[in-house]
Structures are given as C-alpha cells and as structure tokens.
Amino acid sequence: MANVAMFLAGGIVVMGVMVSLSIHKIDEGHVGVYYRGGALLSKTNGPGYHIMIPFITTFRSVQTTLQTDEVKNVPCGTSGGVMIYFDRIEVVNILQPDSVHEVVKNYTADYDKTLIYNKVHHELNQFCSVHNLHDVYISFFDQIDENLKMALQQDLNTMAPGLRVHAVRVTKPKIPETIRKNYETMEAEKNQTAHCKRETKGHRERSGNGTKTGSYRR
Numbered sequence: 001m002a003n004v005a006m007f008l009a010g011g012i013v014v015m016g017v018m019v020s021l022s023i024h025k026i027d028e029g030h031v032g033v034y035y036r037g038g039a040l041l042s043k044t045n046g047p048g049y050h051i052m053i054p055f056i057t058t059f060r061s062v063q064t065t066l067q068t069d070e071v072k073n074v075p076c077g078t079s080g081g082v083m084i085y086f087d088r089i090e091v092v093n094i095l096q097p098d099s100v101h102e103v104v105k106n107y108t109a110d111y112d113k114t115l116i117y118n119k120v121h122h123e124l125n126q127f128c129s130v131h132n133l134h135d136v137y138i139s140f141f142d143q144i145d146e147n148l149k150m151a152l153q154q155d156l157n158t159m160a161p162g163l164r165v166h167a168v169r170v171t172k173p174k175i176p177e178t179i180r181k182n183y184e185t186m187e188a189e190k191n192q193t194a195h196c197k198r199e200t201k202g203h204r205e206r207s208g209n210g211t212k213t214g215s216y217r218r
Helices: 002-022 099-109 113-127 131-137 141-159 175-209
Strands: 023-026 030-036 040-046 048-051 057-063 067-078 083-095 165-169
Touching: 023 131, 030 099, 040 099, 057 099, 067 113, 083 099, 083 113, 083 131, 099 113, 113 141, 131 141, 141 165
Parallel strands: none
Antiparallel strands: 023 048, 030 040, 030 057, 067 083, 083 165
8 A cells, every 4th residue: 555655656746747847938029939859840839838748849939029139259351451350240130920930940049140140240241351441440331230231131031031130230340459540640630630721711711800891982
C-alpha cells in the first residue's frame, strides 16, 4: 500500500512538472512561433498563456511593436581610400503581426540580422565607396538618414513586405584624428571669414547712413 502511495505521489509530482513546463506566456505586443524537432510549425499564438508539449516543442516570442535596432561601429571606406567608422545607426522598425510566420520562415526569428543589420552595413559601404570624405562627412551627411531609410524599405518591400522602417538615425562618423583637426581648422577659418565679411558690410552700411546727399535751388 505504501509503495502505491509513493508511486502515486511521484506520478503527481511528474505531472506537475510536465504541466508547468508546458505552460508558457506570450507578452503583449508579441507573437509566439513554435518549433518541433527544429521545424517551424504553422501555428502562432498571440498574447496570453498557452500550452505546448514540453521537451518536444519550443517557442520564440517575436516583437510586433515599434523597436529600435542599433547597428554599431560600421566601417566604411570612402572613394579616396579613407577608412571611417559610423559609431551608431538606429533603425526604428515594426513587424506586422500577420507577417510574423512568413518572415520567421524565410529569415528565422532573428530576421533583423539579415534584413536590418547586414543591409545597413551594405548600404553604407555602397554610399561611401562612391563619395569622397568631404561628401560623406559634410556635404551629404544630412541626407544619409533618409537615403538609408529609403534603401532599406525598398528591399523590404520585396523581401519582407510586413516589415516597415519608420526612421533611421545616423551619428556623425569617426574620421582619422589628423583629418578631423584639419576640418576643424578649416571650419574655424570659414567662420572667421564670414564674421569679417559681416563686420565689413556693417561698417559700410553705417558709413553710408552717416553721409547725406541732396540738391538745392538757386
């Protein structure tokens, strides 16, 4: 009798463990995708508690709200052969819930590595390779954000239509120290020249206002 009681108690404990392992939670703003034996299953689940077969079925929770992917320290070679580094590029994006399964099937649950991170590296290097340092650092820097956003979205429209890029923010690239100092010197000289021109113009205007001309009748 005692052995039966111990057996039942052990069975209850095992069942309790199995149930606890089978219950899992999907947070709000996420979609759950499931794998069995490494194969992606066709079903998905929304927020809440769900049950799966423990040890056989596994799941990943995929975010479907706005998220920011940070791509850091991207090397970029200009057309003149100067190597610069973009310290951080932020890509604000969102994956539509009804596109989760298709995107995960094609690019895995870590889809952003292929569709965001690798693509940012590629597009920035394409841009740098056809522009010199002055273009990248000064002339066209204010256009990089929008151009990168458009390039990313253009590819996503074909590769993953349910993934939308809302914004891209690019930090000023790091350039070799000697070149950076030269740019700072040039910028200071440019500002000084502009200041001198304003001072000269102001002086001429004041001088002109102080001289009155007119005519008289005899």
